[in-house]
Amino acid sequence: MAGRTAYTYLDYAASAPLRDEARAAMEAYDAQPWAGANPNSLHTTGRRAARALDGARRELAAAAGGGFRPAEVTFTSGGTESNNLAVIGLAEGARARAARRRRVVLSAIEHDSVLDLAGPLRARGFEVGLVRPDRDGVVAPDELDAALGDDCALVSVMAANNETGVLQPTGALARVAHAHGALFHTDAVQALGHVPLDLAEADAVSVAAHKLGGPVGVGALLVRGRAPLRPQSFGGGQEGGRRAGTQDVRGALAFAAVARALAASxxxxxxxxxxxxxxxxxxxxxxxxxxxxxxxxxxxxxxxxxxxxxxxxxxxxxxxxxxxxxxxxxxxxxxxxxxxxxxxxxxxxxxxxxxxxxxxxxxxxxxxxxxxxxxxxxxxxxxxxxxxxxxxx
Structure with a gap:
């Protein structure tokens, strides 16, 4: 990548080179008198940073689609944290609402940041089931339906596979999950900015900036206000109490700028x-x-x-x-x-x-x-x- 002009980089699915829109957004942030301010502070400088962060939420919600509201955008450190927060947090929230919901169903082709949660979920008292795709890597709604019952808390199936690029019928899969009373999460880290997303019925969606040319180290979890998400980090109450820690305003602005530009084209x-x-x-x-x-x-x-x-x-x-x-x-x-x-x-x-x-x-x-x-x-x-x-x- 940078500094290796003799090489042709063809690993964008691992991390895409930084786009001009992201670089410009970060440079504009750096030039502001409130650059580096804590957006949770009550003074004028903090409020300016908070307004900029809220603007990034609006742009990211609009770019993702699916009817998510800006207040339903939780900024994270990337796709892995978003997936961890979604899968464990939603499973625990669903079980708290109904004790019988003690099962989580994942597709067998998920990214490791989802599949590796099977152990932690079992340690928390959940059963974990896997649904397999067909030969072309597509998870069929009928297969998911056969794997579910009224004990399921959460289904997580990615929007697009990070290895094969195969798209999943997320809308249909979400409807199957909801028919059994389960929540539905999709990892859209690879898909955002590259294909239209069918998110209208998803309860939560994970995204990350560096897969589309934004900076490394910033992501987001879009989660419906009605979804019973249990936080997995504590100590500050930021992000509406869903994710503790001072937010990376600079990264969020760059992420939003790239997402907006890609949505337009x-x-x-x-x-x-x-x-x-x-x-x-x-x-x-x-x-x-x-x-x-x-x-x-x-x-x-x-x-x-x-x-x-x-x-x-x-x-x-x-x-x-x-x-x-x-x-x-x-x-x-x-x-x-x-x-x-x-x-x-x-x-x-x-x-x-x-x-x-x-x-x-x-x-x-x-x-x-x-x-x-x-x-x-x-x-x-x-x-x-x-x-x-x-x-x-």
């Missing part, structure tokens, strides 16, 4: 990036390349994520080879303690482990041009051809 940008992604996928997965797509061509996905597998090679080998050639991508597989493990998302979709070990995620937005993508595809195809003779053990 959403249709045009989505069409442009989708076209580039389709062309890239078709070129990579052409017959004879040794590269295959993880999901079908007709599955609705985020515009800027191309998910492929190289069954003859492993992700680590491919990433390091690409890095030497000046291209930065990531894998759906995870390397832990020196051993490569297959993606839980791809395994949940029914993809064989041997194939999933060779997964790659290429992610970008409109700032990556067609020429860069063409050079990348030529390079990856060449690397696969050169190295596929030496199959992994």
């Amino acid at each position: 959403l249709d045009e940008t989505r069409a442009l990036v989708s076209g580039r992604a389709r062309a890239l996928a078709e070129r990579l997965c052409a017959p004879g390349t040794g590269i295959v797509a993880t999901v079908g061509a007709g599955v609705e996905r985020l515009p800027g994520i191309v998910s492929v597998m190289v069954p003859a090679l492993d992700s680590e080998t491919l990433i390091l080879a690409l890095d030497q050639e000046g291209f930065e991508v990531s894998a759906a597989s995870a390397c832990s303690s020196g051993s490569l493990d297959a993606s839980h998302v791809l395994l949940a979709m029914g993809i064989p482990r041997d194939e999933a070990l060779g997964s790659l995620r290429i992610s970008f937005d409109e700032r990556v041009g067609e020429d860069d993508l063409a050079r990348f595809s030529d390079t990856l195809i060449r690397i696969v051809a050169e190295r596929s003779g030496a199959r992994r053990p």
Whole structure:
């Protein structure tokens, strides 16, 4: 990224480069006489910071849609904190309303910041169930319906998968959850700013700035005022008592500025990036390349994520080879303690482990041009051809 102009960065789903709108918003904040003021202070400078923070809430609520009110926007440190607060806080709130609601249902393809809450939830006395997607990574409403009963407190299914880019039918899933009396949360960290969101029936939505070109370290949880959210941090009563700690006004303003800009150009940008992604996928997965797509061509996905597998090679080998050639991508597989493990998302979709070990995620937005993508595809195809003779053990 910054300072490495010889490299083509294609890992926007991990963190997108800072946009001009975010940089301008932070520079404008820095120039204010109230920059650095605590927005919870009662004096004039504090009130000015509070007004700016409230403006950021209005802009973010409008950009997300779904009928959320500005007062229902809780700023956090990012997507992980938002997911933790939503899943544990809503589950505890629902159980407090009705003691029988002691079960939480998650999709098997959630980000680790949701799936890793299974243990803490069980420690708090909840049962945790998983609902699996179909082969293309879509969680079907019928499957969710079959997994629910009147003991369910909360359902959490992401709006778009961070590895495959597959979009979920969040509106239909929320209606299924509500039919069983459960609350519905969706992790929209990857989706905000890239596709229109179906949030009208969601009780809570997690978002983060750095996935769309805002600064790292700021996110938000949009949660309906009627939802029984239990706070998970204490010591100040900020954010309407939902999240303690002095707010990052500078980051919130930058987040709101980017969200507003992307919302204004959403249709045009989505069409442009989708076209580039389709062309890239078709070129990579052409017959004879040794590269295959993880999901079908007709599955609705985020515009800027191309998910492929190289069954003859492993992700680590491919990433390091690409890095030497000046291209930065990531894998759906995870390397832990020196051993490569297959993606839980791809395994949940029914993809064989041997194939999933060779997964790659290429992610970008409109700032990556067609020429860069063409050079990348030529390079990856060449690397696969050169190295596929030496199959992994």
